Amino acid sequence: MSEENKKTAETSEEIKQQEAAAEAVESVHSEKSEQSEAAAEANESSGVTREEELLAQIEQLKAEKEELNNQYLRAHADLQNFRTRVNKEKEQMLKYSSQRAVEALLPVIDNFERAIAASQDAQDTSALKEGIEMVFRQLQQVLEQEGVTVVPGVGEPFDPNMHQAVMQEESSEYESGMIIEEFQKGYKLKDRVIRPSMVKVSS
Amino acid sequence: MSEENKKTAETSEEIKQQEAAAEAVESVHSEKSEQSEAAAEANESSGVTREEELLAQIEQLKAEKEELNNQYLRAHADLQNFRTRVNKEKEQMLKYSSQRAVEALLPVIDNFERAIAASQDAQDTSALKEGIEMVFRQLQQVLEQEGVTVVPGVGEPFDPNMHQAVMQEESSEYESGMIIEEFQKGYKLKDRVIRPSMVKVSS
Numbered sequence: 001m002s003e004e005n006k007k008t009a010e011t012s013e014e015i016k017q018q019e020a021a022a023e024a025v026e027s028v029h030s031e032k033s034e035q036s037e038a039a040a041e042a043n044e045s046s047g048v049t050r051e052e053e054l055l056a057q058i059e060q061l062k063a064e065k066e067e068l069n070n071q072y073l074r075a076h077a078d079l080q081n082f083r084t085r086v087n088k089e090k091e092q093m094l095k096y097s098s099q100r101a102v103e104a105l106l107p108v109i110d111n112f113e114r115a116i117a118a119s120q121d122a123q124d125t126s127a128l129k130e131g132i133e134m135v136f137r138q139l140q141q142v143l144e145q146e147g148v149t150v151v152p153g154v155g156e157p158f159d160p161n162m163h164q165a166v167m168q169e170e171s172s173e174y175e176s177g178m179i180i181e182e183f184q185k186g187y188k189l190k191d192r193v194i195r196p197s198m199v200k201v202s203s
Numbered sequence: 204m205s206e207e208n209k210k211t212a213e214t215s216e217e218i219k220q221q222e223a224a225a226e227a228v229e230s231v232h233s234e235k236s237e238q239s240e241a242a243a244e245a246n247e248s249s250g251v252t253r254e255e256e257l258l259a260q261i262e263q264l265k266a267e268k269e270e271l272n273n274q275y276l277r278a279h280a281d282l283q284n285f286r287t288r289v290n291k292e293k294e295q296m297l298k299y300s301s302q303r304a305v306e307a308l309l310p311v312i313d314n315f316e317r318a319i320a321a322s323q324d325a326q327d328t329s330a331l332k333e334g335i336e337m338v339f340r341q342l343q344q345v346l347e348q349e350g351v352t353v354v355p356g357v358g359e360p361f362d363p364n365m366h367q368a369v370m371q372e373e374s375s376e377y378e379s380g381m382i383i384e385e386f387q388k389g390y391k392l393k394d395r396v397i398r399p400s401m402v403k404v405s406s
Binding site for chain 1: 261350
């Protein structure tokens with residue numbers, strides 16, 4: 001995350017540079033032209049010919065054009081460098097995308113191993129069951145922390161965005177289009193349905 | 204993933220546009236200047252005064268400067284738009300970063316629930332143990348698929364990059380600086396150590 005912030009900081013630094021460059025272009029545009037016009041007026045009274053004055057103005061404009069062109073090319077190069085950097089960052093993000101979830105799973109794995117090891121010489125099923133249920137709750141908590149929620153089931157109106165109807169049946173208890181049985185739980189990751197539930201719907 | 208490819212395609216499309224723009228600048232630079240010089244020569248023999256000719260050249264240069272400036276400002280705006288889009292993309296990537304891992308965990312959760320449900324009326328510990336061990340292997344497989352590996356332990360030379368020494372002990376069996384006992388497993392995600400193992404090292 002801190003690396004991420006650093007990247008954002010670099011980015012805003014670059015934006016500032018870009019803005020400074022844009023201002024520079026503005027000043028090339030206005031100040032220098034004003035200068036050359038002022039110079040032209042001064043020259044008129046000092047014996048410099050009209051032709052020399054115009055030629056100087058042309059040289060000035062050519063230099064300004066050159067400067068603008070360089071600034072454009074730099075902006076263009078900046079954009080390409082930024083693209084390259086962004087692509088590398090995305091690759092890294094994809095490569096380690098599961099890190100947070102995996103880190104959260106490690107204590108679950110530890111406890112799972114302990115529960116299995118303890119069960120090797122245990123004859124008491126209830127202690128084993130308890131241990132296993134604790135590990136399961138811990139696993140559920142990891143998923144909750146990642147933003148995983150269970151899709152609402154029996155008693156809810158059928159919604160094709162999160163339910164998959166595998167059976168239909170008349171029901172005296174429910175009005176039409178309600179979920180009356182769930183065969184497999186569905187799950188959402190934040191606002192995204194990652195697995196619809198498999199359900200029986202009242203007709 | 205296919206969305207990712209699409210983004211890359213858009214990006215290269217933009218690069219092409221940028222390159223086309225760069226070529227356009229080049230042509231503003233060379234062709235137009237050649238044209239105005241050619242025009243100047245033509246004018247010399249057609250009664251247009253030297254002053255009019257120079258003034259025309261100045262107008263021409265000013266127009267070219269204006270065009271270059273607009274191209275620079277567009278490139279600058281493109282860069283800012285690109286940044287905005289990239290930041291949105293990164294946000295999305297972070298938001299759903301655990302999706303692949305979570306999807307792979309759902310069948311583990313299903314089987315875990317089944318094993319616990321089956322254990323409610325089972326008096327036979329061995330059947331329960333078997334079911335639980337199966338779930339555990341499945342969970343390990345999910346982690347393997349994500350690129351998680353166990354840090355090498357007992358018998359390996361101590362490496363501060365992946366081992367955390369919590370005890371030291373003289374050993375007749377091992378030479379100095381070897382891992383002689385492991386208290387907690389360490390894990391790597393691809394090439395990155397996400398949890399060093401806690402070990403006892405021979406002195």
